[in-house]
Amino acid sequence: MTWGLTYDDGPAFYTPNLLDYLGQQNLKSTFFVVGSRAISLPATLQAQHMAGHQIAVHTWSHSALTTMSNDAIIAELGWSRKIIKDVIGVTPNMFRPPFGDIDDRVRAIAIAMGLNVVLWTRISPYATFDTDDFNINGGVTSVQQVLVNWDYILGNVTSINTGFIVLEHDLFPQAVQVATGYILPGALAHQPPFKIEPVITCLNKPLKDAYVETNDNKTNPPIASASGSAVILSSGAPGSAQATHAADSTSGGSNGASHGFSLPGMHAALLAAGLVVPAALFL
Structure with missing residues (x-):
């Protein structure tokens, strides 16, 4: 009954409305931030961070990463991390790929850059905990259908033996209104009660472990410490983000060969981008 609360695609003009509600209810969330939007609304990103929410990466342009070259993926993740660090002073170590x-x-590039992948709960090859709230704004999905999706999620949370993560968004006003007017109030009234918290807390880690500069978790250290010295990330360590019950599965995107994928080549590209990465990861 533990719910890893997450919102994607902000910061946006309607994010403060969500922050106000979360603050009133003393709830904390993980916000997967789009870099190009963070640079436009830095005060909102700062407000999210100062309120104690976890900030994570959601790429720079919200494009499908499997269609991109290695260099483009590195840029999408690296520039997003940089702007987040410039605005809030710390660098996230988790990321969610757009569209899953x-x-x-x-995944290999993300891990080499010190980013653990966090998606959302999947209970079958075709059933995921996706509210589809993103599509209300474009008229593709109705509010009623989103609530049907939420009821479906509620009906399945007791059938799994783990906590769960739901896909929601704070980009458009309709999604925020559904969250604050229906989904969250219903969740708070649910019996038995949910334990609602950010992803980092679901992993039994303190909030400071969600950032490179403040992470002192010995079982899952960052790729590069604050001083820049490289350490090897154990991506399968107990308690790592990959251990969450999430839909981290291979999509139907382009394979590595189509982009000239080679581990030594990727290591060279990361170094060229100014990222400290241990060569042992690529051996």
Whole structure:
């Protein structure tokens, strides 16, 4: 009954409305931030961070990563981390790919950059905990259908033996209104009660472990410490983000060969981008 509360695609003009409600209810969330929007609304990102929410990466342009070259993926993740660090002073170590679009090549690059992948709960090859609230704004999905999706999620949370993560968004006003007017109030009234918290807390880690500069978790250290010295990330360590019950599966995107994927080549590209990465990861 533990719910890893997450919101994607902000910061946006309607994010403060969500922050106000979360603050009133003393709830904390993980916000997967789009870099190009963070640079436009830095005060909102600062407000999220100062309120004690976890900030994580959601790429720079919200594009499908499996269709990109290695260099483009590195840029999407690296520039997003940089702007977040410039605005709030710390660098996130978690990321969610747009559309859940990921394969082993993208995953390897993310891990090499010190980013653990966090998606959302999948209970079958075709059933995921996606409210589809993003599509209300474009008229593709109705509010009623989103609530049907939420009822479906509620009906399945007791059938799994783990906590769960739901896909929601704070980009458009309709999604925020559904969250603050229906989904969250219903969740708070649910019996038995949910334990609602950010992803980092779901992993039994303190909030400071969600950032490179403040992470002192010995079982899952960052790729590079604050001083810049490289350490090897144990991506399968107990308690790592990959251990969450999430839909981290290979998508139907391009394979690595189509982009000239090679581990030594990727290591060179990361170094060229100014990222400290241990060569042992690529051996």
